[in-house]
Amino acid sequence: MPCTVSTDFTAQLPLDVGLxxxxxxxxxxxxxxxxxxxRLKATILDPDHCADPGGHQGSQIYLWGEAGCGKTHLLQALCGLASQRGHSAVYLPLxxxxxxxxxxxxxxRLSLVCIDDLQAIAGQRLWETALFTLGDRVRERAGSWVVAGDVSPKGLSLTMPELESRLARGLIYRVLGLNDExxxxxxxxxxxxxxxxxxxxxxxxxxxxxxRDTVALFELLDRLDRASLASGRRVTIPFLRELDGG
Structure with a gap:
């Protein structure tokens, strides 16, 4: 699946980024x-009721949480939903x-802009300025801007207070890890x-x-899937032990 669902925009993005x-x-x-x-689904499915706290049309949402909690999955799922509904969208991992x-x-100019890994550019004034400008332009066009980082806006150590203020002005959600169940x-x-x-x-x-983090668990399932197909065997505890050389 391409990282952008705006067909005339794809050539501007690196080929190694995808959903x-x-x-x-x-x-x-x-x-x-x-x-x-x-709330994320409503951004696409019910946009008329998704004005930001300042009353502007479109959505501004910031997600944060530890690695493996699902931030990237949610951003990419949102882009996928936008694609299904015929909206232009882009996923950009910083x-x-x-x-x-x-x-x-x-x-x-796209309907939905999803920015991942904001912490990767924290402290880089050029990038912070570019993102602040992008956020303003998306807002002016009544588009939706969804950003994710590993900590809250206040904890990012941004050099540009205006960007921190911009992020804090929208909705902020901490992506909570899964319990055992x-x-x-x-x-x-x-x-x-x-x-x-x-x-x-x-x-x-x-x-x-x-x-027990979801990224590692899902990588394990991919590995089990390949091994099960190659051997023609069901996944059992003895099979797992054999796979691990035990």
């Missing part, structure tokens, strides 16, 4: 983030900001999407023996 096929709201275990998920601030040129549900949901049948016993084993 994961698995990134959708259906594949996201909301857990304690139900209000956030509903950890790839070596492409230069020209990466941001003209994206303000939600994590089990997330593993089961992702496994089903991969066509894997995992018993409750196998899921408990996975959660007790492997890293």
């Amino acid at each position: 994961r096929d698995t990134a959708s709201f259906d594949s996201f275990c909301s857990g304690r983030n139900r209000e956030l998920v509903d 950890d790839a900001h070596q492409h230069g601030v020209q990466w941001l040129e003209d994206v303000d 939600d994590r089990s549900q997330a593993v089961r949901l992702r496994a089903q999407q991969r066509g894997l049948e995992l018993s409750d016993e196998v899921i408990r084993y996975v959660l007790s023996r492997y890293p």
Whole structure:
């Protein structure tokens, strides 16, 4: 899936940036983030009721949370939903900001702009200025601007107070990690999407023996999917032990 759903805009973006096929709201275990998920979906599904706190049309939302909590998944799911509804949208991860601030040129004309990894450019005045200008232009055009970082706007150590103020002016959500029950549900949901049948016993084993952050767990499921297909075997605890050389 391309990172932008505006067909005349694709050539301006680096080819190595894209949306994961698995990134959708259906594949996201909301857990304690139900209000956030509903608000993000309403950005596309009910835009007339999504004016920002200042009364301007369009949405400005800032997401923050630790690595692996689902920020990237949510941004990409939002772009995917926009695509399905015929809206122009772009996903820009700033950890790839070596492409230069020209990466941001003209994206303000799109309906939805999703910026990931804001912390990657914190302290770089040129980038902060470019993002502040982008936010203003998106707002002027009644578009939606959704930004994610690993900490709250106040904790970003930005050199430009105007950008911090701009981010704080919109809605701010902390993306909360999953509890044990939600994590089990997330593993089961992702496994089903991969066509894997995992018993409750196998899921408990996975959660007790492997890293528990969702990124690592989903990478494990991808690995299990490939191994299961190659061997023609179901995923069982003995199969897992063999796979790990135990």
